[in-house]
Amino acid sequence: MKLIGSLTSPFARKVRVVLAEKKIEVEFAIESPWVPGNHVADANPLGKIPALVLDDETVLFDSRVIVEYLDNVTPNNKLMPAPNRERTEVKRWEALADGVADAAALIFLERKRPEAHRDAAWIARQKEKIDRGLAFMAEQLGEDAWCMGTHFSLADIATGATLGYLAFRFPEIEWRETHANLGRLYDKLMQRQSFIDTVPSE
Structure with a gap:
């Protein structure tokens, strides 16, 4: 398999963390849709990253589709529960985190x-979307150890990828000061090798 993505995309980071947590090895092709002459659209007709090229040349795109596929490739270290209410809540966390990251990326491009x-x-x-999203994340997390309460899941990976992107691109957004529990969660995530190895960089 081959993953097409950049070192800065929070969506690509989410996929890379899932790959690491699942211990799945893939080729990582660094491409950005914003670099002249890039080949992202050759894999994804939408011209967006990440995209995952399977061994049979099938291409999966949209990080939510990719991570769900990867979680089912191997039975180890399951990051999503079986279809039920809890799985829906994990997907809600992911949608929330992705929405905040989307808003941040739009600001970055506009600037x-x-x-x-x-x-x-x-x-x-x-910016209002980011602020509301972070406030909702903090409220939902409360004093829990992880987004889903007692266990690490895709919800934490998605949230961590978004918080890392904000720390990288928007240091002026003081989410750690405003939402100390999100800061504690990110610090705990940054103790995992999967997060250490995927810190955003130019």
Whole structure:
């Protein structure tokens, strides 16, 4: 299998952490859809990362689809429960984390435009999504050890990938100060080799 992604994408990081936790080895092809001459669209018609090329050349895209597939490839270290209410809650955490990461990525891209062409109202709208999302994460986490209470799951991986992206791209967003429990969760995640090895970098 081959994973196509970048070293900065929170969605690619989520997949890379899942691969590490599941002990699945793949080729990692570093590509960014924003680099001229990239070949991302050759694999994913939507031109987005990550994309996973299977051994039979089938291509999976959207990180949520990829991680669900990977969790079922091997029975070890299951990150998602069987279909039931708990699985829905894990997927809700993932959707929330992905939504916050989406909003952050949109701000990052908007800020790359010439200052005269930036849409301040658009940036403010995305920032509100981030703030609301983080507040909801913190409320749901409470004093629990992990997002789902007592055990590590895909919910923690998705949340950690998003928090790591915010720390990397938006140090001015002081989520650790505002939501100390999210800071404790991320510090605990950063003790895992899968997170240590996937810290965002240019």
